[in-house]
Amino acid sequence: MAESKSLRVAYGEALAELGSTNDKVVVLDADLSHATMTSIFASEYPDRFFNFGLAEANMVGAAAGFAHSGFVPFVSTFALFGTGRAYEQIRNSIAYPKANVKFGLSHSGLSVGEDGASHQSIEDIALMRVLPGMTIFVPCDPVETKKAVFAAASMEGPVYIRVARPVVDVITSEETPFIPGKANIMREGFDICIIAAGLMVRDALKAADSLSQKGIHAAVVNMHTIKPIDSDVILDMAQRCKAIVTAEEHSVIGGLGSAVAEVLAGRSDARFARIGIQDAFGRSGKPADLFRAYGLTPEDIERICIELMQ
Amino acid sequence: MDTRALLEKSKALRMDIIEMLYRCQSGHPGGSLSCLEILMALYYRVANVDAKNPGWEMRDQVVLSKGHGCPALYAILADKGYFPREDLWHLRQIDSHLQGHPDMRKTPGVDVSTGSLGQGASVAVGLALAARLKNASYKVYAVLGDGEIQEGMVWEAAMSAAHYRLDNLVFILDHNGLQIDGPNDHVMSLGDIVGKFAAFGFECRKVNGHDIDEIAEAMSDVPEGKPLFVLAETVKGRGVSFMENNAGWHGKPMNAEEYSKAIEELKGTHHG
Numbered sequence: 001m002a003e004s005k006s007l008r009v010a011y012g013e014a015l016a017e018l019g020s021t022n023d024k025v026v027v028l029d030a031d032l033s034h035a036t037m038t039s040i041f042a043s044e045y046p047d048r049f050f051n052f053g054l055a056e057a058n059m060v061g062a063a064a065g066f067a068h069s070g071f072v073p074f075v076s077t078f079a080l081f082g083t084g085r086a087y088e089q090i091r092n093s094i095a096y097p098k099a100n101v102k103f104g105l106s107h108s109g110l111s112v113g114e115d116g117a118s119h120q121s122i123e124d125i126a127l128m129r130v131l132p133g134m135t136i137f138v139p140c141d142p143v144e145t146k147k148a149v150f151a152a153a154s155m156e157g158p159v160y161i162r163v164a165r166p167v168v169d170v171i172t173s174e175e176t177p178f179i180p181g182k183a184n185i186m187r188e189g190f191d192i193c194i195i196a197a198g199l200m201v202r203d204a205l206k207a208a209d210s211l212s213q214k215g216i217h218a219a220v221v222n223m224h225t226i227k228p229i230d231s232d233v234i235l236d237m238a239q240r241c242k243a244i245v246t247a248e249e250h251s252v253i254g255g256l257g258s259a260v261a262e263v264l265a266g267r268s269d270a271r272f273a274r275i276g277i278q279d280a281f282g283r284s285g286k287p288a289d290l291f292r293a294y295g296l297t298p299e300d301i302e303r304i305c306i307e308l309m310q
Numbered sequence: 311m312d313t314r315a316l317l318e319k320s321k322a323l324r325m326d327i328i329e330m331l332y333r334c335q336s337g338h339p340g341g342s343l344s345c346l347e348i349l350m351a352l353y354y355r356v357a358n359v360d361a362k363n364p365g366w367e368m369r370d371q372v373v374l375s376k377g378h379g380c381p382a383l384y385a386i387l388a389d390k391g392y393f394p395r396e397d398l399w400h401l402r403q404i405d406s407h408l409q410g411h412p413d414m415r416k417t418p419g420v421d422v423s424t425g426s427l428g429q430g431a432s433v434a435v436g437l438a439l440a441a442r443l444k445n446a447s448y449k450v451y452a453v454l455g456d457g458e459i460q461e462g463m464v465w466e467a468a469m470s471a472a473h474y475r476l477d478n479l480v481f482i483l484d485h486n487g488l489q490i491d492g493p494n495d496h497v498m499s500l501g502d503i504v505g506k507f508a509a510f511g512f513e514c515r516k517v518n519g520h521d522i523d524e525i526a527e528a529m530s531d532v533p534e535g536k537p538l539f540v541l542a543e544t545v546k547g548r549g550v551s552f553m554e555n556n557a558g559w560h561g562k563p564m565n566a567e568e569y570s571k572a573i574e575e576l577k578g579t580h581h582g
């Protein structure tokens with residue numbers, strides 16, 4: 001089994017590997033290359049690495065210029081500043097002209113931890129999801145992160161890859177297919193289906209293990225692509241199971257939970273609940289403490305599932 | 311094309327601008343008329359472009375960062391044969407490829423989609439960096455409005471242009487002194503514009519923004535190792551007496567009387 005590592009490290013390594021086979025790949029960062037781990041690419045391909053300093057709006061605009069010139073720019077900074085501060089640049093200079101720009105934005109979600117609410121991006125998926133033509137990947141482990149990077153590079157048009165900071169275990173395999181827009185069923189079950197993304201996939205699997213000991217058979221779906229969302233798997237699960245639960249390290253407004261709700265609305269009678277950040281800002285703390293405080297642990301998922309089954 | 315012929319052409323293009331804006335009853339006459347000669351200097355003198363091959367990879371790139379001035383750009387692109395002149399009369403209409411602000415995916419000859427002020431400056435920086443990475447000799451010209459440089463992003467772009475010593479990049483400022491709410495310095499003082507760009511690391515030049523020869527001359531010898539900034543002093547609404555130096559004509563539709571008066575004036579003008 002591949003080693004545990006931070007998704008940002010997996011991202012940085014994947015970029016460097018991609019750079020060795022694709023000389024059109026350029027990487028742009030905003031003074032965070034040692035945090036986003038684009039520093040690996042920078043040291044191997046200094047001519048194709050561009051630091052824009054603390055000027056995210058300009059970096060995003062410049063990325064459009066690279067894309068219009070035939071390059072494949074990967075833009076990196078923290079998720080909050082990439083999707084937030086440069087939002088309108090992404091909208092008008094990238095998404096609207098369908099520029100072939102890839103965003104690999106790290107330090108997403110509450111799992112940033114101690115830096116606190118100002119740095120915890122809990123709305124980035126919502127912001128990117130509303131942009132026409134934007135593809136959104138939320139990889140769950142280092143292996144999937146690498147696949148997301150290569151998939152993004154091989155497709156045309158803007159892609160957002162949401163990268164988390166913590167070191168995480170590998171829960172997928174090299175052989176697991178990564179098809180954009182096609183969710184992976186990680187565990188079969190017929191009572192309830194937990195649809196999770198990113199770090200919450202791991203917690204969903206733990207919850208499912210525990211539920212099975214109580215006689216509840218929970219399916220777990222790894223929704224690695226939030227947009228385009230895999231409607232087929234959602235509707236199929238809603239038909240097979242009594243209830244659907246979503247789990248994400250993001251606001252329940254506009255993220256995975258919303259995306260799944262939009263698919264289910266009017267088309268399913270399955271019971272439904274969204275686990276995520278309930279319309280609140282984060283705060284400082286260790287990631288594990290934050291997950292407990294905001295109800296994102298395997299125990300929380302299990303509890304919600306049991307409540308929904310009653 | 312000699313200076314005399316260009317002067318005649320500028321009158322015809324101004325009439326096209328008035329005609330298309332009158333027909334669609336919306337759009338921005340003031341800033342279109344002020345940036346016309348800047349764009350003419352680029353498209354008829356300086357920029358190496360080919361109307362028969364708009365996507366030619368080695369063409370010079372023109373970014374109209376002040377995208378609302380696009381009627382001037384559209385009139386020129388039609389004149390150069392990028393698309394039929396007839397298309398101009400459908401500006402801003404449903405199903406027209408001529409959008410209210412430039413759209414690179416719809417209009418042949420538009421290099422970059424713009425309209426949200428400030429962004430074209432940064433896209434131009436990216437284009438210039440990409441040209442260098444390709445070892446290509448083409449240049450990138452960005453036309454900015456003076457109100458536009460109140461956007462902080464323009465200064466982020468300026469900082470990076472100087473940092474990366476982009477001597478294949480030119481910023482041209484259409485400085486007509488007016489923006490929607492009034493004179494620049496009433497709305498938000500621009501101060502010493504040339505001094506600011508010089509301090510950011512640009513080679514700076516100042517020209518009469520309605521003198522095509524002078525504008526082209528300012529871009530003919532480009533300094534090595536630094537980006538070029540050309541401040542073009544212009545008149546908002548240039549060529550139509552009642553629009554000149556009048557912020558009210560930033561984005562106002564003409565009535566029939568105003569339209570006839572504008573066309574009559576342009577038929578008789580001998581500016582320059």
